[in-house]
Amino acid sequence: MQPTFTSSRILLPVRPWFIIFSLILALLANLLPTAHWPGIPDWVALVICFWSIREQRRVGMGWAFLLGLAMDVADGAVLGQHCFSYVLLAYTAATLSRRILWFPLAQQALQVLPLLIGAQLLQLLMRLVAGADFPGWGYLIGPFIGALLWIPGTFLLLLPQYQPVERDENRPL
């Protein structure tokens, strides 16, 4: 049922407010007090990556930059650290979008994994430049969990687009 080359399903156009809503929700999830648990993915990076692949004309580097700035301030990190990695992530995801969407979902997750790891490594590098200690390899579990969440995440974020234009009694969804 996924819109790959094997699927004939046509999706509804995405609603802009839903994109903004999901981005803000991701920011909220990032600010939850769960950040110290090991393996919590960077939700904002995941959602930016998703929309950059799906809707590159609506969500691009501008959004990535703004959200990165918000994350920098919320984290009390050096400004520009999240901005840099998110912008680069958005650009790479948009460039690779045609190729990534050609694969079925599980393989899409594999393609997204290096992007997420790259973004995380970039942040790590900038922190090290800013004079922080190396936090240990557990810091890099997050992207793997994020890539695993690609499959349910795609389903959730595409859910509003699955609904038919006209409500049909015989076809509820």
Place this chain on the structure above:
Amino acid sequence: MAGFDHAPPPFFKRGPAPLALLTFYLAVSLALFVVDLRVQSLGLLRQSVALVVDPVQRVAQTPGSLVDHAIAYLRGLHKLREENTRLTQAQLLTAPNLLRLQHLEAENERLRRLMAVKEREKASGQVAQIMYTARDPYSRRIVIDKGQQSGITAGQPAIDEAGVVGQVTRVFPFSAEVTLITDKDQAVPVQVVRSGLRSVVFGLGNGQLELRYIPANADVEIGDLLVTSGLDGIFLPGFPVAKVTSIERDNAFAFARISALPLAGVENFGEVMVLAPREELPPPPPEAQGRRANTGTPKKAGAK
């Protein structure tokens, strides 16, 4: 189906090329990074972004605080009553000291005036609630719910009932960021109570502290209490900071490796007291004639 769009594609109005945009954003990010790291003059930008992010952060904290409230509620009356009795007893135990404290302070003041020593500063401040700890796994920071609106300024020390917690490093309109004493390279000038030895204690970033630049043969023992020395002009003297937990004396190094554990509930949630900034310290004597100026010849020091 990628890029499948129902709106007609805008052929002539597509904005700048992606690569140009990328270059622009990356350049801005890098500029921000370098300026923030080297010059640290982006306070206004940080504050304005914080004003937007603040509501989101507060919302993000509600589930956690709801759970906390629920747990506190479920813990029930019994625990509370127990705690109440314990606190009453503790108060009774400290009552004699507290009652005499005022008297002693007054006496101390009088004596100091008699001896023409500058009066001791009094501690005053305001209580703030800890909203959350910074998400960053690298840094030990907390955010409190009082900011510029309550007159908090950067540099103010924060304490709790057991000792020094940290220092306000960034102030936002409705919140402020406190760097804990356990943060990497956060330094607090301290004094060993038993021997009067002065030093500086540094955070290690893992919840521990290290007492640096103490000669290997210095008089420090395990269990020694470290209090603020007040020489920095920021912390009032006499607040407990940490207790020495281990000492390694190695002949190969000039300094002993002394680690200490903070006394305050530095890594816990709760409330802190942000102390008002101290009065200005007297200006340091001029460098060249520093020794002579100290021996009580104010004429020469004044002439400079």
